Structures are given as structure tokens and as C-alpha cells.
Amino acid sequence: MTRAASLRTATTPGEALAVVALCFGWPILLSVQAVMAGFPVRQGGFDDLGALSIVIYEIAFALVAVTLLRSRGYDVASLRPRPTWVDSGLGLVLALAAGMAGMLAMAAFSAGQPEQPIADMMRRSTIGAPMVLLMAVVNGTFEEVFLLGFLMRGLKERGLSIALGTMMLVRVSYHLYQGPLGACYVFGVGLVFGLFYARTGRLWPAVLAHMMWDIVPFLR
Incomplete structure (x- = not known):
């Protein structure tokens, strides 16, 4: 049996917990703190420095997680998204479907809701276009690789x-800082991504769709 054939893609609860803690533990903690503090205005908006810190955090912890998984005999090469023209087209369709699902999820609970923290954050944002693009590429890849490619698979x-x-x-818990409606939106989007991946096993369409929805809110 070759080494490639002996590598695995299944995970154990303990290993899954370790990777989730590494990759998403800090964002989950910050989101829970924001909820407990009543979504303080001091969350501020997105700026270049904040976006750069997200990029550095995700690259650093992705490297740690991949190193850990490789040392435990995990097939880390299988986590790499593989873009194709067909999957890119599917990504565009998936982005539309996920966005609609997110909007429907928000609409179901929007009655009587005050302005959401994410709306205030977007209004305060001063991030430039190059950093938006960089953050979208890194964040979209990071989240879907570890949520779909590793955890769900x-x-x-x-x-x-x-x-x-x-x-x-996991996905919803680190987006709680966006407020109840933001969490509902993430739930709808994540559900579509998850069902698509469960059905097809294709990772790149979800990565591309995520990148798009990380960019769209900043188009103004």
C-alpha cells in the first residue's frame, strides 16, 4: 500500500475539536463576548489593519492546523480547492442560491428587529478595495476548507x-457578533453550502461563492 493510499479524510471528535479550536476558537470567543456585552458600538467597522490581522490570523492558524493533521496521517492535499471552469460556474449559481436562502432566513425573523450590529459595522468601514479582495480570497478559502473540506467531510x-x-x-457561532439577523443570514448561506457539498463533494464552488459574498457588501 502506498503512502497516499494510507492517508485518511475521516476525523475523530477529538481531532475535530482541536482543529475547530485552533481555527475558530478565538473568533467564537469574540462573538460570544459581543453578544454578552450587548453588541457594543465600539466593535467599529472594517479597516485595512483589521482586515490584514484577519488574513494573518487565518494563514497562520491554517498552517498550524495543516501541520497537525499531516502529522496524524491526514490527507491534507485533499483539502486544496481545485478550480475549474465548470465549478466556477457552479460557484456563481451557488452564490445566488445561498444569498437568497440567507435573505429568506433573515426575513423570517426581521419583524420588530432594531438595526443590526453588522449594518453599523459596514457603515463605519473604511477598508480599501485591495484589502477587501485579499480578505475575501483568504477568508473564503480558510472557512470553507476547514468547515466543509475538513469538518463536514x-x-x-x-x-x-x-x-x-x-x-x-461552528459557522454560526463565530458570526454571532453580526447580530440575530446576521446570524440568520449566515445560517441560510451555510445550510445551502453544506447541502451542496454533501451532495456533490465539490469544494471550489463553495469557496468561490463565499469569496463573492465577502466582497458584495463592500460594493458601494
Whole structure:
């Protein structure tokens, strides 16, 4: 048996927890703190320095997580998104479908809701276009590689409900800082991404769709 054939893509609960803690632990903690503090205005908006810190954080912890997984016999090469023209086209369609799902999820709970923290953050944002693009590329790749490519795929042997539910719990938990409606939007988008990936096993369309929805809010 070759080394490539002996590598695995399934994960254990302990390994999954370790990778989630590495990649998403700090964002989850900050989101929970924002909720407990009542979404303070001092969250501020997005700026170049803040976006750069996100990029550095995600690249650094991605390298740590990949190193850990490789040392444990995980097939890290299988986590790499593989762009094709077909999958790029699917990504555009997926972005539209996910955006619609997110909007519907928000609409279901929007009655009587005050202005959401994410709206205030966007209004205060001063980030430049080059940094928006860089953050979208890194963030979209980082999140979908570890949420879909690692976590959801790794837990699929335990059943779709476990794999999808765990992925959704992690995804929504580190977006809580956006407010209730922002979390609903992320839930809708994440659900479409997860169901698409469960059905097709294609990672690049979700990565591309995520990149697009990281860019669109800054188009003004």
C-alpha cells in the first residue's frame, strides 16, 4: 500500500475539536463576548489593519492546523480547492442560491428587529478595495476548507445530520457578533453550502461563492 493510499479524510471528535479550536476558537470567543456585552458600538467597522490581522490570523492558524493533521496521517492535499471552469460556474449559481436562502432566513425573523450590529459595522468601514479582495480570497478559502473540506467531510461517516449540524454550529457561532439577523443570514448561506457539498463533494464552488459574498457588501 502506498503512502497516499494510507492517508485518511475521516476525523475523530477529538481531532475535530482541536482543529475547530485552533481555527475558530478565538473568533467564537469574540462573538460570544459581543453578544454578552450587548453588541457594543465600539466593535467599529472594517479597516485595512483589521482586515490584514484577519488574513494573518487565518494563514497562520491554517498552517498550524495543516501541520497537525499531516502529522496524524491526514490527507491534507485533499483539502486544496481545485478550480475549474465548470465549478466556477457552479460557484456563481451557488452564490445566488445561498444569498437568497440567507435573505429568506433573515426575513423570517426581521419583524420588530432594531438595526443590526453588522449594518453599523459596514457603515463605519473604511477598508480599501485591495484589502477587501485579499480578505475575501483568504477568508473564503480558510472557512470553507476547514468547515466543509475538513469538518463536514471528516464527520460524514457519523451521518449527515451530525456532519452538517456540527459544521453549522461552528459557522454560526463565530458570526454571532453580526447580530440575530446576521446570524440568520449566515445560517441560510451555510445550510445551502453544506447541502451542496454533501451532495456533490465539490469544494471550489463553495469557496468561490463565499469569496463573492465577502466582497458584495463592500460594493458601494
